[in-house]
Amino acid sequence: MNLLSMDTVAKYKQIHAHLLEAESVFITAHPRCGDALGSTLSMALWLDSVGVSYTIFSAEDVPEEFMYLPKAHEVVCDPSAVHLSEFDTLLVLDSGDLRHARIHDKVANEVRGSQTTMVNIDHHITNSLYGDIAVVNTAAPSTTCMLYDFFVANNIAITKEIATCLLTGILYDTGIFTNGATNQNALATSAKLLSSGLPLNTVVDALAKNKTIDLLRLWGQVLSRLEHNEKFHIVHTGMMLADFEQFGTLAGAGELANFLNNLSEGYDHEGVR
């Protein structure tokens, strides 16, 4: 386990105890993100093993490249198919706030008072510490790295399936160990996860070798507009709505931000979290 404060360990134990007593857990995170999905699915796998019922929700469809993840097919993406009043616990992961998770309106309209407990586990610097129990570590490379500590702190066995979800989150948020989120915690946790026997090639191929021809053409168009602002020493470009219409694809477009980390010449690299 990574070095944790007594307070964090206490909160992880509190969350663990609460989830074991829960009748029905709504698990969500922000959409279209490997760390968000890895986080929600790893918790679903554990809740399954202890017989707690849950629903996994994402405000958008799960991108095709993440379909190798266990339980990816169980994710509900239709907001009208779930009603939050049916859950006693909302587990919100990898989301700076409820708008980031795209459940702000549902929470405002559907949650009934104090019988509902909201748990917030996240690493975004924007996190507003919402919820009844919040654990936020802005130094964590990914939320799945935090969940690794959650599992270890509570003596939960990290199965090959859980490890696959957790490593996906680390590799996604660090741009496969290339952006500024990469640190000792990311590498050490990944090394420990590998001992579960998870399919490393499947995960890396899904995250790195997932570009369609249309997507690369879209990137090409956006990259051809790169400009260097000498005064501020920044490189910028823009994606237009017309680009998406022309190439008929949105999937993977956001990853271009991580691809720009390949720039040389000492630019600060801030990846997608």
Ligand SMILES: [Mn+2]
């Ligand atoms: Mn993240």
